[in-house]
Amino acid sequence: MLTPPATPSPGIWIASLRTNIALMIVFLGVILGVWCLAGMYISLARLAQVEPSGSMSVAIACSKAGGAWLFISACSGFYLTLVGFIESTDFPFTLPVGDLSRFWPEKKKKID
Numbered sequence: 001m002l003t004p005p006a007t008p009s010p011g012i013w014i015a016s017l018r019t020n021i022a023l024m025i026v027f028l029g030v031i032l033g034v035w036c037l038a039g040m041y042i043s044l045a046r047l048a049q050v051e052p053s054g055s056m057s058v059a060i061a062c063s064k065a066g067g068a069w070l071f072i073s074a075c076s077g078f079y080l081t082l083v084g085f086i087e088s089t090d091f092p093f094t095l096p097v098g099d100l101s102r103f104w105p106e107k108k109k110k111i112d
Contacts, residue, residue: 021098022080029073036066 013027040062047056083095 017100018104020100022076022083023097024100025076026073026080029069029071029076033066033069033073036062036069040066 010031013024013031016023016027040059043059043062044056047059079095080097083097086093086095
């Protein structure tokens with residue numbers, strides 16, 4: 001029986017809901033991209049062991065989908081890096097990242 005490899009946890013994407021949209025896209029793209037690539041490898045293993053004369057269309061589709069998700073993730077990560085550089089060098093403008101903190105309640109401060 002084939003078992004999928006260890007992949008990134010969707011929990012990290014849920015944790016990114018408190019930050020911004022760009023970071024959510026990074027984590028969502030990595031999670032979906034790795035799952036698609038895992039599906040490609042499982043499909044190729046199944047072709048090699050169970051169905052040697054089967055079609056590779058599922059593996060090719062999973063490979064393309066995984067590459068697309070990882071490309072989207074990389075573009076969003078590059079954008080976040082650019083935003084960080086612009087903010088750290090005191091440019092006269094800022095780039096939007098889709099702040100989501102306004103949708104969550106403020107953290108309660110502990111009284112010592």
